[in-house]
Every structure is written in C-alpha cells, then in structure tokens.
Amino acid sequence: MSNIREVADLAGVSVATVSRTLQQPELVSPKTRAKVTRAIEQLNYKPNLMAVKFRSGKTHNIVVLVPTVANVFFARVIRGMQEAAAAEGYSLLLVNTMGDNATEQNYARMIHTSQADGVVQLRAFNPFNDIDADEQGLLPMVNACEILDTPQCPTVSLDNRLAAAAMTEHLVELGHQHIAMIKGPASSPLTRERMLGFKDALQEAGLKYCEELMFDGDFTLQSGYDAADRILSQSHTVSAIFCENDEMALGAISRLKAAGLRIPQDISVSGFDNIAFAKFSDPPLTTIAQPAEEFGETAINLLIDVLKGKAKRAVKVILPYQLIIRNSTGPAPAQPVNLTR
Amino acid sequence: MSNIREVADLAGVSVATVSRTLQQPELVSPKTRAKVTRAIEQLNYKPNLMAVKFRSGKTHNIVVLVPTVANVFFARVIRGMQEAAAAEGYSLLLVNTMGDNATEQNYARMIHTSQADGVVQLRAFNPFNDIDADEQGLLPMVNACEILDTPQCPTVSLDNRLAAAAMTEHLVELGHQHIAMIKGPASSPLTRERMLGFKDALQEAGLKYCEELMFDGDFTLQSGYDAADRILSQSHTVSAIFCENDEMALGAISRLKAAGLRIPQDISVSGFDNIAFAKFSDPPLTTIAQPAEEFGETAINLLIDVLKGKAKRAVKVILPYQLIIRNSTGPAPAQPVNLTR
DNA sequence: ACAATAAATGTTATCGGTTACATTGTTATC
DNA sequence: GATAACAATGTAACCGATAACATTTATTGT
Structure with a gap:
C-alpha cells in the first residue's frame, strides 16, 4: 500500500503539496496539481x-443501538438513518443489542475509545446512566422511537399516548365496550404511553378500564398468538383487541381464526406501526402508521447537529401519526359472541 | 481526554510500561502494575x-453490503453475522445498498482506504469487478446467500436448485399439473437457480415447462400481489403457484383471497425462506426453511479465516434446506377452478 | 529595477499508541 | 565475589496524514 510520501517523491513535491492537492486544490498551481494527480494514479x-x-x-462513525434488526419497523428506521448518514459522510455501526443493558453500555462506550463520534439509541435505556454526564452538557447521543426520560438528550418520538387514544376512540365509535389490550413488555415506555392513551379514551367515552383485559406480550408474532389464546380462555365478553404492534396483532388474528372466529364480524383487532405486512394480511389490518424512515433521518440529523455543536439544548421532535382504517376492525356484534370454541 | 503519557507521568513510569500493563501484564511486576492501574482509574x-x-x-471492521435491511430474511442473516463478529472482536459496518452497484463499489473500497478489513457481500455482484484481483490471491471478501460466480471468493449458500426441485416435487405429488411460478428479478442468480430446480422437477415428473406460467416479481409483498393479479387474468388452468420467497407468496395469497379463492382447496401457494410471518399467515405457508443465522455466522467466520491468512483457497459452504409443509398447499382440485371472478 | 505583497511550496511537529532495542536491576551459578 | 542469564523498565522510532510556520517564487506598483 502506497502512502503520501511515496506519492510526494514520485511527483517531486513535498507531502504537504500532495495533501493540499487532495484537500484544497485551489492552493496548488495547476501544473503541480497535474504532476501530483498523475503520481497518485x-x-x-x-x-x-x-x-x-x-x-x-x-471518526465519522455513529453507533446505532438497535433492540433487534429482525423487527420490520426498525428496519425502516435504519433505512432512514442510513440515508441521512451517507448524505453527511457518516457511517453507521449497527449493533443488534437484543435489549441487553450491558451490551448497550459496552457499545455506547465506543465514543470514549474514539471509535465513534456519537450514539443513536432506539430503546428507552440510557447507556450512560452510570456516569457523570450532567455537567458536561449534551452527550453525543440522541434517542428515537422509544422515549428516554433524560432531559439533556435530544429525542424523536411519536405522541404514543395520543395515537393510542385515537385508535381506542375508533374502536369505541364502532360500538365496542369490552376492549382487550395486548401490551408490550412492561419495561417499555411505549407500552406505558399507549396504555395511558387507551385509558384516556375509555374515560373520555365513559367506559370502565378493566385490569383483567390487559394482556402481556413482547412485540413478537408468537406472543400475540399466545396472548389471544389467553383472551379466548379467560375473557368471554371481549369484542375488540387493541394490540400494541402489528406483529402481535397478526399473531393474535392467527389464533382467533384458528378458533373459528371471523374478523371483524365476531371480533375486531387493531395494530400499531403499519408494517408492510399489515396491508396484505387477511383481513387487512387497521393500524397506526408511523413515519419510520423519518424517525431515522431526524435522529441522525439531530445527532450531527450535536456533533457540530449547533445544538445548544436538547431538542424534542414529535412526528405525526396516522390512523389507518382497514378491515380488521368493524362494528361490535349485536349479540355477544361465544369465544370459547 | 487523557492519554497514555499522562498515565505514565502520574504512575511515575514510562509509556511502554503502561502499554505493557494493558497488553501483556505478565511482563510487568505486580507492584508497578498496581501503580499503573491506579493511575488509569x-x-x-x-x-x-x-x-x-x-x-x-x-481496523477490526467488516463492511456488510445488504441489499435491503427491510427484508426479514436478511435481518436474520445480520443477526448471525453480528454474533459471530462480536465473538471475534469485530464490528459490522452495515450498508443498505438498495442493490445499487455503484454504492456497493464505493463502500467495498473501504478496505482500500483502511477503514475496514474485509467485506461480506449478500448479493450476486462483485464490487471489485473493475479491478485486478486475480493475481492477488484471495481478496478479503466473502459471499453469502446469493451465489457470486467468482471462483476465488469464499461462499456460503444453499443448493437453491435442489430446494426448488424439492418444493416442486411436493406440489407435483399433490397432483398439480399446471404450476405457475412467481420469480425474483431476472438479474438474481437465486432466481435462475430456483427456476432450474423447478424445471428439473417438472421434467422428472414428465410435466411440460410453460414459459407463460412464469411471472416476474421483485421479492416484495406488493410484487407478489401484482403477479397474482396477472395470473388471475391470464392463466385459467393454474392450480398452484410457487413463489420464490415468502413475501411474494403472502402478497399473492392476499390477491387470490380477494378474488374469493380458497387456499389450498382452490389453489395452492408455496413460498421460500420461512420467515416468521409464514407460520402465522392464513393459511400457514408451505415453504423452504433456510438457516439464515447460520449463513451470517458462517460468512463472518470464513472472512475472519481469510483475514488471518488461514484460508488457502476459496471455500464453498453449502448449508442444508428444509421443506416445511403447512396448509397453503393441498391436493389439486378434481375439477379445474374458475379463476376469473 | 526594486521593494512590497501575494502565491506556491517546503519543513517539521503532532495526533496516541506499539514495539524493537537499550539499559538497569535482580537472581543464580560456580 | 565475579559473571552469566534473566526480569523489569526506559528510550525513541514509527504508523500516515495534517497544518502551523518557514521559505521560496511570482506578481504588482512605483
């Protein structure tokens, strides 16, 4: 591998001239520039x-802590980040953390070992929680999708509470009175926010919130399937299920159909995220669309602002959601349907 | 940010001693080691x-050229790579190339600018096709999933031809005589291999291969939907559709159901990849399972062998596939079904 | 033609580690 | 007690580029 000195020798100039030819060619005379260019080639x-x-x-490297790249929603966020980063000359170091705190702390430390300039965290965990930080001003980290409640960290998020309320309102308007919810992991703020929005809308509609209608999931297809299984065996009055993401909704639908239930005639199901599969499921899924690519793009741009020292204080960006009504939700059945078959 | 010299000064030793304390502590006396450790802290x-x-x-960086991170199958491959890389102290630089040749060439060049040690290419395109290479021996690149026909490049793949033949055989055994195929982009060798396997099995069964029953897709849900639409309007005798991946199969099923067809009673559909959604679709999808994580893991390990100079010549690894029979395929209908409704 | 100024190019310290080689200190052997 | 052998530590060159500063060359004005 040749280095700048060999080029300088071959061109008969100094290393500084070679460097300048590449960085600020206007400072080099056309004649020498040609000599150098030829030597480089x-x-x-x-x-x-x-x-x-x-x-x-x-380093122009950015560490991205992804809970799981296998999630379709995150895949879209990553695409947005990739594009924004490339446009600014940054590379992404994607880390599939599987939601492990220690792993995230390790990788976030890459900014201390000069392997990366900044961090994008897609999960509500502060990998720098064990160290100082506060007096240092803004750490080179931004938080996207899941909201991390550290005031000094720039954030891109959705108003999950409002979005969940909108979805609940939609179900209520269809006449549903007993709505079950399949939640994400309790540790996730998303889950809390969406649950609060759910409660808000129930209260607004004068309906009662029942703890027994809340079921746990972990955002995977299988967990949606399992939760629906529990709903079938426990709650015989439910006419709608609000799932906190599309994967769980599709898993739940799979289980409900296996029980011979028709969707939405017998029971309505709604999701959250609007992943590509939502449109092609049977029936197509009613869900909340999030601007996933824009999440990624915004996160990267915020981070670059921080790195350039442009950001004086932590910016909090809230992106718009959209209620997408398809055919997995419909009017509540006139008569309660027997769920146990 | 403190550096090794400050540590040396504080500990009252030379920089070499500090370096040794971190790299080869056995060469440093316990007493000095303690002094240095304390200074470091x-x-x-x-x-x-x-x-x-x-x-x-x-650099301990590996560039990974991913056609699209939004693909569920690649997400699994990435997870496998991530784990294998982390185990060996390597970081992944994931690049979402969108299948663009120029982008891939650019990023592959990172090994020449000393930003990365090697490249993993998941697509059948040689990003180094424009340069020398041959005499240089093994380039630090491995190829996974899609087979690249450069003999000097280590490869991890599936015997796509055999797998496609197995799937076709399955359909033939169910009595299907008119089988349509929804293909991937013609540029992809996967497509060619799977088509050849399809032909092999038809010939083996004494069935005729019909060019009119081959339909183009691009591995997305929407393209499967669109292809099914064309099948409905053009080919009225088809009783089974072999899709070259699960996304297209799910898209096709969506369109067929919209036409009022029952699956598999009226028409059978099969996929390829066994993504998580395949199990939860209605009906659950018959498909070919690929060991996606193992693809990633093997690719990284092969690359590290090359980087360490262990690999004398290009290794070609072929991983096993598995035919997964679910309910989207069934016996061919006794009477031809009218597809145009 | 000559000083003053600007343009082009050169010299060299520097970033923060690693490591070959040099030096000093310690222990073992006869 | 002298010397060899080894352990512990220090000194300084080095990786390849950048950029502050120094120097040379070209241009301008009078």
Whole structure:
C-alpha cells in the first residue's frame, strides 16, 4: 500500500503539496496539481482514512443501538438513518443489542475509545446512566422511537399516548365496550404511553378500564398468538383487541381464526406501526402508521447537529401519526359472541 | 481526554510500561502494575482505539453490503453475522445498498482506504469487478446467500436448485399439473437457480415447462400481489403457484383471497425462506426453511479465516434446506377452478 | 529595477499508541 | 565475589496524514 510520501517523491513535491492537492486544490498551481494527480494514479494511491480519523479525532462513525434488526419497523428506521448518514459522510455501526443493558453500555462506550463520534439509541435505556454526564452538557447521543426520560438528550418520538387514544376512540365509535389490550413488555415506555392513551379514551367515552383485559406480550408474532389464546380462555365478553404492534396483532388474528372466529364480524383487532405486512394480511389490518424512515433521518440529523455543536439544548421532535382504517376492525356484534370454541 | 503519557507521568513510569500493563501484564511486576492501574482509574483513561487501529493496520471492521435491511430474511442473516463478529472482536459496518452497484463499489473500497478489513457481500455482484484481483490471491471478501460466480471468493449458500426441485416435487405429488411460478428479478442468480430446480422437477415428473406460467416479481409483498393479479387474468388452468420467497407468496395469497379463492382447496401457494410471518399467515405457508443465522455466522467466520491468512483457497459452504409443509398447499382440485371472478 | 505583497511550496511537529532495542536491576551459578 | 542469564523498565522510532510556520517564487506598483 502506497502512502503520501511515496506519492510526494514520485511527483517531486513535498507531502504537504500532495495533501493540499487532495484537500484544497485551489492552493496548488495547476501544473503541480497535474504532476501530483498523475503520481497518485500511477501508484493507485488511496489515503489511509484511519490515519486521517486518528489525526483529526473525528471518526465519522455513529453507533446505532438497535433492540433487534429482525423487527420490520426498525428496519425502516435504519433505512432512514442510513440515508441521512451517507448524505453527511457518516457511517453507521449497527449493533443488534437484543435489549441487553450491558451490551448497550459496552457499545455506547465506543465514543470514549474514539471509535465513534456519537450514539443513536432506539430503546428507552440510557447507556450512560452510570456516569457523570450532567455537567458536561449534551452527550453525543440522541434517542428515537422509544422515549428516554433524560432531559439533556435530544429525542424523536411519536405522541404514543395520543395515537393510542385515537385508535381506542375508533374502536369505541364502532360500538365496542369490552376492549382487550395486548401490551408490550412492561419495561417499555411505549407500552406505558399507549396504555395511558387507551385509558384516556375509555374515560373520555365513559367506559370502565378493566385490569383483567390487559394482556402481556413482547412485540413478537408468537406472543400475540399466545396472548389471544389467553383472551379466548379467560375473557368471554371481549369484542375488540387493541394490540400494541402489528406483529402481535397478526399473531393474535392467527389464533382467533384458528378458533373459528371471523374478523371483524365476531371480533375486531387493531395494530400499531403499519408494517408492510399489515396491508396484505387477511383481513387487512387497521393500524397506526408511523413515519419510520423519518424517525431515522431526524435522529441522525439531530445527532450531527450535536456533533457540530449547533445544538445548544436538547431538542424534542414529535412526528405525526396516522390512523389507518382497514378491515380488521368493524362494528361490535349485536349479540355477544361465544369465544370459547 | 487523557492519554497514555499522562498515565505514565502520574504512575511515575514510562509509556511502554503502561502499554505493557494493558497488553501483556505478565511482563510487568505486580507492584508497578498496581501503580499503573491506579493511575488509569484516577484519570479514567481509555485507550484511543483509533490510534491502535491506525498503528496496527487492522481496523477490526467488516463492511456488510445488504441489499435491503427491510427484508426479514436478511435481518436474520445480520443477526448471525453480528454474533459471530462480536465473538471475534469485530464490528459490522452495515450498508443498505438498495442493490445499487455503484454504492456497493464505493463502500467495498473501504478496505482500500483502511477503514475496514474485509467485506461480506449478500448479493450476486462483485464490487471489485473493475479491478485486478486475480493475481492477488484471495481478496478479503466473502459471499453469502446469493451465489457470486467468482471462483476465488469464499461462499456460503444453499443448493437453491435442489430446494426448488424439492418444493416442486411436493406440489407435483399433490397432483398439480399446471404450476405457475412467481420469480425474483431476472438479474438474481437465486432466481435462475430456483427456476432450474423447478424445471428439473417438472421434467422428472414428465410435466411440460410453460414459459407463460412464469411471472416476474421483485421479492416484495406488493410484487407478489401484482403477479397474482396477472395470473388471475391470464392463466385459467393454474392450480398452484410457487413463489420464490415468502413475501411474494403472502402478497399473492392476499390477491387470490380477494378474488374469493380458497387456499389450498382452490389453489395452492408455496413460498421460500420461512420467515416468521409464514407460520402465522392464513393459511400457514408451505415453504423452504433456510438457516439464515447460520449463513451470517458462517460468512463472518470464513472472512475472519481469510483475514488471518488461514484460508488457502476459496471455500464453498453449502448449508442444508428444509421443506416445511403447512396448509397453503393441498391436493389439486378434481375439477379445474374458475379463476376469473 | 526594486521593494512590497501575494502565491506556491517546503519543513517539521503532532495526533496516541506499539514495539524493537537499550539499559538497569535482580537472581543464580560456580 | 565475579559473571552469566534473566526480569523489569526506559528510550525513541514509527504508523500516515495534517497544518502551523518557514521559505521560496511570482506578481504588482512605483
């Protein structure tokens, strides 16, 4: 591998001139520029960017802590990040953390070992919770999707509470009185927010909130299936199920159909996220659309602002949601349907 | 940010001793080791890994060219890579290339600018096709999933031809005589291989291969939906559709159901990949399971072998597939079903 | 033609580690 | 007690680029 000195020797100039030819060509006379360019081509010289990064102290790397890349929603967020990062000359170091705190702490430390300039956290866990930070001003971290309640961290989120209320309102308007909810893990703020929105709307409609109609899930298809199974064996009056994401909704539908129930005639099901599969399921899923790519794009841009010192204080961006009504939700049945078959 | 010199000063030793304390502690006396350790803690010293990488010439970064992270199958492959890489101290630089050749060439060049040690390519395109290579021996690149026909590149793949033949055989055994196929993009070798396997099995069964029963798709849900639409309007004798991936199969099922067809009573549909959704679709999808995580893991391990100089020649690994029979395929209807409703 | 100024190019310290080699200190052997 | 052998530690070159500063060359004005 050739280096800048070999190029300088071959071109008969100094290393500074070679460097300038590449960085600020306007400072170099056309004649020498040509000589240098020719030498670069002749040697097939490529600058060692590791040396540049080391010297400049800027890596142009961003660590992204992804709970699981296997999630379709995150895949879209990643795409948005990728594009925004590439546009600004940054590379992403994607880490599939499986929601493990220790793993996230380890990888977040890459900004301390000069392997990355900043961190994007997609989960509501502060990987820097064990250290100082406060007096240091803004840490180079932004938080997207799940809201982390650290005031000094820029955040991109959805008003999950409002969105969940909108969905609940939709179900209430269809006449549903006994609505079950399949929740995400209790540790997730998303779950809390969406549950609060659910409660808000029930109260608004004068309906009673029942703890027994809340079922646990973990955002996977299988957990939706399992939760629906429990609903069938426990709650015989339910006419609608509000799932906190589309995967669980599709899993639940699978179980309900296996029990011979018709959707939405016998029971309505709604999701959250509007993943690609939602439109093609049977029936197509009523859900909340989130601007996933925009989440990623905004997160990266906020981070770059922080890195450039542009961000004076933590910005909190809230992106719009959209209620997408398809055919998995319909009017509540006139007569209670027997769920145990 | 403190550096090794400050640590050395505080501990009252030389920088070499500090370096040794971290790299080969057995060479340092317990007494000095303690002094150094204390100084490191006191200053909260973290070695600048960018400097280490620069000095050593090894980045421990691997560029992964992913056609699209939004694909559920690739998400699993990525997870496998992530784990294998972490175990060996490597980080992944994931790039969502959208199948763009120029983008892939650009990012693959990171190994020439010392930003990465090697490349994993998940698509059948050689990003180094424009340069020398041959005489250089093994380039630090491995190819997974889609087979790239460069003999000097280690590869992990499935015997797609055999797997497609197995699926076709399954359909033939159920009595299907007119089988349509929804293909991937013609540019993809996967498509060619699976088509050849399809032909093989038809020939084996003494059935005729019909060009008119081949329909184009691009591995997305929507393209499966659209292809099914064309099948309905053009081919009235088809009793089974073999889709080259699960997404297209699910898209096709959506369209067929919209036409009032029952699956598999009226028409059978099969997929390829066994993504998580396949099990929960209605009906559950008959498909080919691929060991996606193992693809990723094997790819990374092969690459690390190449990087360590262990690999003398290009290894070609072929992983096993599994035919998963669910309920989207069934006996061919006794009477031809009218597809145009 | 000559000083003053601007443009082009050169010299070299520097970033933060690693490591070959040099030096000093310690223990073992006869 | 002298010397060899080894352990512990120190010194300084080095990786490849950048950029502050120094120096040379070209241009301008009078």
